[in-house]
Structures are given as structure tokens and as C-alpha cells.
Amino acid sequence: MSPAFGIYLHWPFCLSKCPYCDFNSHVAAGIDQARWRRALLAELEHFHAASAGRTVTSIFFGGGTPSLMDPATAAALLERIAALWPLADDVEITLEANPGTIDADRFRDFRAAGIGRLSMGLQALDDEALRFLGRRHDVAQAVRAVTLARAIFPRISFDLIYARPGQDSDRWRNELGQALALAADHLSLYQLTVEPGTAFHPAHQRGDFQLPDDDEAARLFDLTQEMCDAAGLPAYEISNHARPGAECRHNLLYWQGDDYLGIGPGAHGRLRDPTDPSGPVRALRQCKSPGGWLERVDRDGHGTEEILTLSRLERLEELVMMGLRLSEGIDGRRFAAHMGRALEEALDPAGLALMRAEGMVAWSGPFLRATPRGRLLLNQVIAALLPHGA
Amino acid sequence: MTDLKHIRNFAIIAHIDHGKSTLADRLIQKCGGIEEREMREQILDSMDIERERGITIKAQTVRLAYQARNGETYQLNLMDTPGHVDFAYEVSRSLAACEGSLLVVDASQGVEAQTLANVYQAIDNNHEIVPVLNKIDLPAAEPERVKQQIEDVIGLDTSNAVMISAKTGIGIEDVLEALCARLPPPEGDADLPLQALLVDSWYDSYLGVVNLVRVKNGVMRKGQKIRMMATGASYQVDSVGYFTPKMVQVEALYPGEMGFMQASIKAVADCQVGDTITDERRPAETALPGFKPNVPVVFCGLFPVDAADFEDLRESLAKLRLNDASFEYEAETSAALGFGFRCGFLGLLHLEIIQERLEREFNLDLITTAPSVVYRIYLTNGEELHLHNPADMPEVTKIEKIEEPWIKATIMVPDEYLGPILQLCTERRGQQLDLTYAGNRAMLVYKLPLNEIVFDFYDRLKSISRGYASFDYELDSYAESDLVKVSIMVNAEPVDALAFIAHKSQAEARGRSICTRLKELIPRQMFQIAIQAAIGGRIVARESISALRKDVLAKCYGGDISRKRKLLEKQKEGKKRMRQFGKVEIPQSAFLAALKMGDN
Numbered sequence: 001m002s003p004a005f006g007i008y009l010h011w012p013f014c015l016s017k018c019p020y021c022d023f024n025s026h027v028a029a030g031i032d033q034a035r036w037r038r039a040l041l042a043e044l045e046h047f048h049a050a051s052a053g054r055t056v057t058s059i060f061f062g063g064g065t066p067s068l069m070d071p072a073t074a075a076a077l078l079e080r081i082a083a084l085w086p087l088a089d090d091v092e093i094t095l096e097a098n099p100g101t102i103d104a105d106r107f108r109d110f111r112a113a114g115i116g117r118l119s120m121g122l123q124a125l126d127d128e129a130l131r132f133l134g135r136r137h138d139v140a141q142a143v144r145a146v147t148l149a150r151a152i153f154p155r156i157s158f159d160l161i162y163a164r165p166g167q168d169s170d171r172w173r174n175e176l177g178q179a180l181a182l183a184a185d186h187l188s189l190y191q192l193t194v195e196p197g198t199a200f201h202p203a204h205q206r207g208d209f210q211l212p213d214d215d216e217a218a219r220l221f222d223l224t225q226e227m228c229d230a231a232g233l234p235a236y237e238i239s240n241h242a243r244p245g246a247e248c249r250h251n252l253l254y255w256q257g258d259d260y261l262g263i264g265p266g267a268h269g270r271l272r273d274p275t276d277p278s279g280p281v282r283a284l285r286q287c288k289s290p291g292g293w294l295e296r297v298d299r300d301g302h303g304t305e306e307i308l309t310l311s312r313l314e315r316l317e318e319l320v321m322m323g324l325r326l327s328e329g330i331d332g333r334r335f336a337a338h339m340g341r342a343l344e345e346a347l348d349p350a351g352l353a354l355m356r357a358e359g360m361v362a363w364s365g366p367f368l369r370a371t372p373r374g375r376l377l378l379n380q381v382i383a384a385l386l387p388h389g390a
Numbered sequence: 391m392t393d394l395k396h397i398r399n400f401a402i403i404a405h406i407d408h409g410k411s412t413l414a415d416r417l418i419q420k421c422g423g424i425e426e427r428e429m430r431e432q433i434l435d436s437m438d439i440e441r442e443r444g445i446t447i448k449a450q451t452v453r454l455a456y457q458a459r460n461g462e463t464y465q466l467n468l469m470d471t472p473g474h475v476d477f478a479y480e481v482s483r484s485l486a487a488c489e490g491s492l493l494v495v496d497a498s499q500g501v502e503a504q505t506l507a508n509v510y511q512a513i514d515n516n517h518e519i520v521p522v523l524n525k526i527d528l529p530a531a532e533p534e535r536v537k538q539q540i541e542d543v544i545g546l547d548t549s550n551a552v553m554i555s556a557k558t559g560i561g562i563e564d565v566l567e568a569l570c571a572r573l574p575p576p577e578g579d580a581d582l583p584l585q586a587l588l589v590d591s592w593y594d595s596y597l598g599v600v601n602l603v604r605v606k607n608g609v610m611r612k613g614q615k616i617r618m619m620a621t622g623a624s625y626q627v628d629s630v631g632y633f634t635p636k637m638v639q640v641e642a643l644y645p646g647e648m649g650f651m652q653a654s655i656k657a658v659a660d661c662q663v664g665d666t667i668t669d670e671r672r673p674a675e676t677a678l679p680g681f682k683p684n685v686p687v688v689f690c691g692l693f694p695v696d697a698a699d700f701e702d703l704r705e706s707l708a709k710l711r712l713n714d715a716s717f718e719y720e721a722e723t724s725a726a727l728g729f730g731f732r733c734g735f736l737g738l739l740h741l742e743i744i745q746e747r748l749e750r751e752f753n754l755d756l757i758t759t760a761p762s763v764v765y766r767i768y769l770t771n772g773e774e775l776h777l778h779n780p781a782d783m784p785e786v787t788k789i790e791k792i793e794e795p796w797i798k799a800t801i802m803v804p805d806e807y808l809g810p811i812l813q814l815c816t817e818r819r820g821q822q823l824d825l826t827y828a829g830n831r832a833m834l835v836y837k838l839p840l841n842e843i844v845f846d847f848y849d850r851l852k853s854i855s856r857g858y859a860s861f862d863y864e865l866d867s868y869a870e871s872d873l874v875k876v877s878i879m880v881n882a883e884p885v886d887a888l889a890f891i892a893h894k895s896q897a898e899a900r901g902r903s904i905c906t907r908l909k910e911l912i913p914r915q916m917f918q919i920a921i922q923a924a925i926g927g928r929i930v931a932r933e934s935i936s937a938l939r940k941d942v943l944a945k946c947y948g949g950d951i952s953r954k955r956k957l958l959e960k961q962k963e964g965k966k967r968m969r970q971f972g973k974v975e976i977p978q979s980a981f982l983a984a985l986k987m988g989d990n
Contacts, residue, residue, distance in 0.1 A: 008948055024949070190944040214914075218939035239944055254948050268949045283952060317955050325946060354973055358917070378942040380916045383961050 006058040010264030011066035018134040019199035024266035039297040046302040058250035067097035071109035099145035100137035117155040157186035165209040185246035265293035278340040329369025351384040397646040404494035405502035409524040412556040421454035453632040487604035490518035490573035497531035502860035521551035578645025583674040584608030591661040593712040599655040615670035625653035686734025689778040691759035693730030706752035726887040761844040766793040781886040793868040803859040818842035881972040902931035911980040914938040
């Protein structure tokens with residue numbers, strides 16, 4: 001099996017901006033699909049040199065709303081990727097989609113272009129909540145879209161946002177029950193977070209709505225684990241649930257510290273020399289604004305705005321911060337291969353001892369994982385485990 | 391050399407805001423000591439803090455030349471004195487250098503407690519006192535009532551009180567005339583061996599140590615070899631002169647005169663204020679009567695917020711001490727606050743001023759622990775201990791008895807506020823010594839434990855009386871008391887910086903109030919936090935902060951990683967300002983806030 005290597009492609013446009021969303025998404029009229037296609041292809045070409053010979057194990061079209069992309073553009077990008085890099089036999093190719101932006105014909109075109117996995121932004125199964133979240137679809141459309149997608153794509157997933165204002169355990173139990181009945185083999189269940197820079201942020205500060213307190217949020221989280229476990233979709237990450245084997249391989253790259261290319265405005269990448277897996281990691285960031293990115297690509301052939309070589313401490317921080325999100329935890333063998341030293345030696349010894357004694361983390365063979373209690377307090381656990389004074 | 395008959399040395403006694411500095415400004419102006427264009431308000435208050443707070447901390451002196459109505463020219467030496475109780479020792483020194491005083495009273499406010507203490511000192515020094523009623527131009531002025539009050543409370547004849555408005559300049563000349571006509575000239579003999587009183591010393595960053603002197607007998611000349619009679623140290627005089635308030639050098643200072651003297655003295659600490667300066671070759675036989683040394687009575691810990699500032703704090707304290715030998719400091723370590731210093735002050739205002747100067751002039755961010763007084767602890771093994779820091783209290787079983795300092799407090803207040811103030815004094819274990827009325831103002835004299843005063847007495851007094859009460863105190867005596875140490879514990883570990891000593895009757899309530907406050911101040915963490923107050927081994931109050939249930943990011947993907955990592959690094963940076971208590975880390979800011987509020 002070849003080491004995991006993924007390509008992320010960012011389509012930065014949406015029909016409207018949702019009030020909770022802090023992703024790099026923009027509402028624009030008259031998008032020049034042909035120009036965007038050329039620019040994304042150009043960046044792929046550009047990055048080929050730095051990652052020549054690597055086998056691509058996953059491709060992810062994210063956004064924004066990449067299902068607004070012309071299916072022919074997706075086809076052209078996938079074609080070019082296949083021409084530039086060898087593809088793994090079981091390469092996973094995901095497209096994010098909104099229920100309202102898809103019709104049966106486009107579904108079939110995306111499938112024909114090579115998309116094997118569809119990830120849909122349902123966000124709620126409650127019309128009032130969908131309006132609160134600024135979504136353009138209703139529950140009926142969402143159910144139709146999922147049913148259709150199940151018939152066309154081999155793998156599908158959808159997202160829900162819970163712990164919404166006024167959402168108590170009973171209401172969430174009911175909604176999650178419907179979701180589990182609708183789900184195939186993968187679900188992403190996020191608690192609502194109000195991020196700076198979103199429309200929700202000033203509204204929340206003003207007191208227009210209130211989020212459940214941390215005790216209530218913890219109860220909702222526990223209920224979620226319980227129901228998903230019972231339905232055979234246990235959590236494999238804080239907010240992600242799948243039947244064993246159906247985990248999103250692309251997202252696993254992030255949590256396991258593997259390499260990926262970030263193509264398109266605002267995309268991030270992590271790259272190391274393929275011949276030196278425990279060597280330096282470069283963190284790349286593409287220009288965030290769509291217009292600025294296009295200009296750069298036209299001028300330079302790529303939109304990279306920043307390349308940083310991560311310090312060893314930063315790499316350690318990323319591996320711990322991301323790895324403990326997974327239910328299986330951090331694989332000590334993988335860690336040693338990345339960092340050239342043992343996991344237990346890299347962590348703060350007193351912090352590790354305390355977190356173990358308090359039942360926040362536990363060893364399970366070579367894996368260091370957060371316990372169910374520790375996962376709910378992961379920010380604190382990570383802070384305790386990382387070396388102090390560094 | 392000015393004939394003694396034409397010299398007048400005087401001090402000004404006044405309550406804060408009664409117009410002492412403005413009057414001084416006017417006197418200087420009238421005598422042409424300074425050009426109109428150089429004039430600024432409160433010319434004698436050179437420190438920023440003095441100007442801002444409208445108070446005088448260090449004594450200052452200025453020489454004025456005044457041509458009186460009788461045609462003669464007089465040398466008037468004005469000694470500006472601090473008005474606050476903490477600096478009473480500076481007042482006593484200033485008064486000892488003068489023959490008379492102006493007692494300045496606001497014609498609308500009347501006599502205040504601090505004025506009383508200072509005027510009694512002036513009477514003790516055999517001063518001729520000239521009552522001056524200021525602000526007579528104000529609509530609220532009641533000069534006749536205030537005159538009556540001065541007669542009733544102080545017992546001074548006010549029939550020839552001078553009526554002025556320092557602000558508008560009314561009556562300034564009358565003040566100058568009264569000084570010339572009514573104050574006695576100084577006595578002294580230029581032919582006798584030199585005897586000069588060392589009134590004050592300060593450190594000037596350009597000039598080094600400057601000494602303020604009053605020549606009693608003999609002559610002090612530039613180039614003269616002098617000797618400090620108490621310390622025995624000898625110096626050569628580099629320069630002598632006086633202030634106008636600008637420094638003016640002269641060849642010599644003669645009997646009856648005040649002025650400055652500079653020699654190659656390195657630190658203020660080398661000069662013992664109250665010492666007598668004499669001629670090295672022809673010394674005087676006896677020294678002049680000196681002053682009581684100042685002993686710090688209030689102590690607290692000063693810690694840098696950022697541990698890296700510790701050395702800066704040490705240097706800054708040393709620099710301040712160059713100019714103010716009245717405060718003490720020694721290094722101290724606290725589990726809760728890290729490395730710092732235990733410092734002793736003359737009073738709460740002194741403490742505040744030093745703290746403010748450190749923060750402002752030396753740019754330090756400081757934590758101040760709750761002020762404590764000096765307890766005398768008699769141990770069962772016969773030893774006696776002076777306890778400055780509650781954290782150092784010996785075990786109860788080793789203690790025979792504890793004594794605490796008591797003060798004699800004078801409070802003056804409009805009678806409508808008398809009830810609540812009596813109640814406050816009772817709550818604070820006060821013993822009433824006297825209660826008298828002058829007009830609608832009551833004068834209360836109480837014996838109170840000093841530790842009740844440093845707690846928050848002054849703030850409470852001010853708020854109860856809406857700012858109308860005035861307060862002054864002098865140290866009285868030590869007395870045995872039923873005192874206990876209250877320890878505050880977080881997860882069973884004592885927080886040394888929050889320990890305090892209190893009378894048994896109040897210990898529990900104060901312990902409870904700190905626990906409640908900490909509960910509000912300490913953020914929830916992944917473990918439950920127990921906060922307790924204990925007296926000896928007995929827990930008298932407890933609070934608990936329940937464990938945080940959820941603190942995790944919902945989403946974290948490729949684009950988020952760098953941003954979230956930076957958040958994490960910020961969180962770790964914050965941890966540097968945390969203090970570890972068992973498995974719990976408490977932000978230092980929580981202790982700081984608890985200490986700040988250590989008073990309600």
C-alpha cells in the first residue's frame with residue numbers, strides 16, 4: 001500500500017453565504033468557468049514537480065459549493081491529475097454538494113466525471129432550523145437529494161449541525177433518528193460553533209440567540225455517540241461517524257499528518273520530500289481572495305502566497321492536536337516515522353502521567369487515544385500533553 | 391548675611407484641597423521668586439504624582455524676599471509640608487526647622503482631622519500660628535462659623551485671622567505682612583561652632599544627593615570640611631545655596647537660614663535625617679535634638695506580573711530607596727506569585743505612591759498582596775518575633791500570645807453621618823475615647839487596631855460619609871489580641887499570597903468572602919476545584935468549582951490546522967501566567983483580582 005497522498009481542490013463560490021460559515025466562500029455572479037478551469041489546471045501542473053511520482057490516494061473537491069462547478073471542469077481536473085500522478089487503485093474522489101444545487105442530470109455527469117463519493121451539506125432536518133442556518137433548501141429537497149445520490153454514487157455522506165439554539169435532547173434525538181434512517185455509511189455531525197467573522201458572531205454577541213451551555217452540549221454529544229453506536233455508525237473522529245471501512249480517507253490525511261496538495265484560493269497544503277518521510281514539512285498557503293489567486297496563477301503559474309517550514313515543535317503540535325481527534329488516537333509507529341522519536345518521549349511527561357491517571361487518555365497497543373471523557377475536553381488535554389515552556 | 395531680625399521661617403499647615411499649594415504659588419509670585427511666564431500650578435510639587443493627586447510628599451523649601459509696608463526687606467523661608475498622615479514624620483521635621491506656621495483652613499469646609507494632627511505638632515514646637523481662612527470668595531464660605539470652630543476645636547485666637555482667596559489673590563499681602571509682624575525671628579550666633587539640622591535628603595539624578603539644612607549656629611560655607619554628628623561621616627561641602635524655587639548657589643548659609651548643601655554623598659541612606667552637621671575642625675559640643683526615626687508600619691508583597699521583570703523590580707526599588715529611605719524591602723518567594731519583595735511602608739498612601747511610581751516611572755506591572763501590619767508574637771520558648779508576613783506565622787502550639795498595633799484615630803464628620811461611622815468603628819473593634827461637637831461637625835477619637843485600618847477602613851469611611859469624613863491617626867500601642875491566621879487553599883494546597891491574619895471574630899466571615907470571590911474568578915477546568923478557608927486545621931469555608939464538561943473544536947481540517955495551532959500556542963503562552971495547584975492551574979489574574987477586592 002502506498003503512503004497516503006491527497007489533493008484538495010477549492011471552489012470558492014456559493015449561491016449565498018450561510019451565517020455560520022467561516023470557510024473561504026464568496027457569492028459572485030458571472031463566474032468564468034473556463035478561466036477557473038484553466039487556472040486550477042495550471043496549479044496542478046505547477047505542483048507536479050514537488051510531488052512527482054507520488055501515488056494519489058484521495059481527491060477532494062471542497063468549497064464553497066463545488067457542485068456549482070461545471071461537471072466538465074471536474075472531469076478535466078480529474079483527467080489532468082491522472083495524467084500527472086499515478087492513482088491508487090482504490091482512490092477516493094469526493095465532491096461536496098448542496099441539496100439545492102444538484103439535479104439528477106448533474107449528479108450523473110459528476111458520477112461520469114469520476115466522482116465516487118458525495119458529501120452533502122444537509123445541516124438540519126427541520127425547516128425552521130434550515131432557515132435559521134440560512135440554507136436555501138428545505139427538508140423535502142434534502143431527502144430527495146440524498147435518495148437520488150444513494151442511487152447514483154457508491155458512497156455518500158451528509159453533514160448536520162446540532163446543539164443549535166433551543167435544541168434539547170428530545171428534539172435532537174428525533175432529528176438524529178431521522179438522519180440515521182436516511183444515512184448510508186457516513187455522517188458528519190458538528191456542534192454549532194459561532195466563529196469570528198461570520199454573520200452569527202455579532203448576532204450572538206448581541207444576544208439574539210444563545211447556544212446550549214457546555215453541560216447541555218456535553219449531554220447532546222453523549223446522546224449522539226450513543227445513537228450512532230447503536231446504528232452501527234460509531235465515531236471515528238470527534239464529529240465524524242462511519243461504518244468501519246467507510247471513513248473518509250481524505251480527511252484521515254489531515255488527522256494522521258500525511259501529505260496533501262491544496263489547489264485553489266485559500267487552500268492549504270503539507271508537503272515533505274517523498275524520500276525523507278521524517279524530514280522537514282513545508283506548509284503552503286494559497287492566496288485567499290479568488291480574484292487575487294486568479295491573477296497570481298495567470299502571472300506566476302501558481303497562487304502560493306506563503307511557504308513555511310514547520311519547526312519540530314509545530315509538527316509535534318499538529319500531530320497531537322489532529323491525531324487525538326481520531327477515536328483510534330495517535331499511532332505511535334506512524335508518529336515515530338514522522339518525528340524520528342517515540343511519542344511518549346515527545347510529550348510532557350507530567351502532563352501525560354496526569355492525563356492517564358485521570359482517565360483522559362489511554363494507551364491501546366501502540367495507539368495513544370483520548371477516552372470518551374478526554375475527547376469532550378480535548379483542547380485542555382492537548383494543552384496538558386504538549387511540552388510546557390516550549 | 392541677613393540680620394536675624396529680618397528672617398522669618400514658616401511652614402504651611404492645611405488639609406488636602408484647602409489651598410496650601412495655591413497659596414504657596416501666590417506667595418512666590420508676589421515676592422518675584424519666579425517670572426510670570428515660568429509660573430505653573432503647584433510649583434513646589436515636582437513629582438507627577440504630587441501634581442496629579444494634589445498632595446505634597448516631600449518637603450520643599452523656598453526663599454522669598456519681601457519688602458514690607460514698614461520699608462524693611464525680609465528673608466522669608468517657606469517650608470512646604472506634606473498634609474497626609476503617612477508623611478507625618480516629614481511634617482515634624484519641617485516644623486522643627488521653623489518658628490511659625492500658617493494654618494490654612496477652607497472657609498467653606500472647616501477644620502479637618504489631618505489639619506488637627508499637624509497643628510498640634512506645631513503647637514508642640516512652640517510655633518506662632520497665624521490662622522488663614524482661604525476661599526472666602528466662594529458663595530459657600532462661612533468664615534465666622536469656621537473661625538468659631540478653630541477656636542472651639544484647636545483653641546486658637548482667630549480675632550486677627552487673615553482672610554484670603556489664594557485663587558484670586560485677595561489678601562496675599564496681608565499674609566506676608568502677618569508673617570513679618572507676628573512670627574518671631576530665629577535665634578542663633580554666627581560666631582559659635584556650626585550646628586545645622588539635616589532636615590531632608592533626596593536624590594536627584596543630575597545632582598546626586600541634595601540635603602536640605604537649617605543653620606542654627608555658626609556658618610556653613612562652600613569648601614568647608616563638615617561632619618555628621620550621629621554617623622560620624624565627614625565630607626567636603628561642594629556647594630550651598632537656596633531655592634527661589636530655582637537653585638541659587640551662595641558662598642555661605644548663616645544662622646537662621648535654610649537652604650541646600652551638597653557634598654560627595656552617594657546615597658540618601660548615608661544621610662540620617664535629623665542629624666546635626668558641624669564643622670570638622672571646630673565641632674560643636676552638643677548635637678541639636680533630632681527626630682524619631684520612621685518605622686514602617688504597613689507591609690505587603692510586591693511581585694512582578696511577568697516573572698522576567700524580577701531583576702528590573704529589584705533595581706527600581708533600589709533607585710526609589712535612594713530618595714526615600716523610609717521604605718524597606720527584602721526578597722520574598724511565593725508559590726502563588728513567584729519571586730518578589732516584601733516591602734514596608736509608613737502607611738497605606740505611602741504604599742500606594744511607591745506602587746504607582748514603580749508602575750509609572752519604571753514601567754513595571756505589579757501585583758500587590760493585601761497589606762499587613764507588624765504583629766509581635768511571643769513564642770512559648772521565650773522568643774519574640776516581629777511578623778511582617780502572614781505566611782510566616784508560626785504554628786499555633788508554639789505561640790504564647792500575639793500582640794497587634796493599635797492606633798489613636800481622629801475622625802471629623804458632619805453629624806448626619808455620625809451613626810454609620812460609629813457603627814463602622816464598632817465593627818472594626820474600636821474603643822471610643824472621645825466624642826465632641828463643633829457646630830454641626832462631630833469629632834470622634836477612637837482607639838482602633840491598625841489591621842482593621844489597612845483592611846479597607848478608609849474606603850468605607852469615605853463611602854459612608856460620601857467623602858465628607860476626614861481621618862487621621864497616630865500609632866498608639868501594642869496590645870494582646872485573639873488573632874488567627876486564615877489560610878486559603880486551592881485543591882488542598884495553601885495559596886500563600888492570600889493568607890491573612892484577622893481577629894477571631896471576623897476570621898470566618900472574611901475567609902468565606904474570599905472563597906466566594908475566588909469561585910467567581912477561577913475559570914472552570916477539566917477537574918473539579920475545591921476552594922477552602924482554614925483556621926489552623928479547621929476548614930471554615932468551602933466552595934467548589936465543578937469540572938468543565940466540554941471544550942473541543944467541532945471541526946478541524948486542512949485549512950484550519952495552522953490557525954488552530956496558533957490558537958493552541960496562544961493558550962500555551964497564557965499558561966506561563968498560570969500557577970500550578972496540584973493538578974489545577976489557576977490564572978494569576980484570579981489571585982490578582984482576589985487581592986484587588988480584598989476589601990469588601
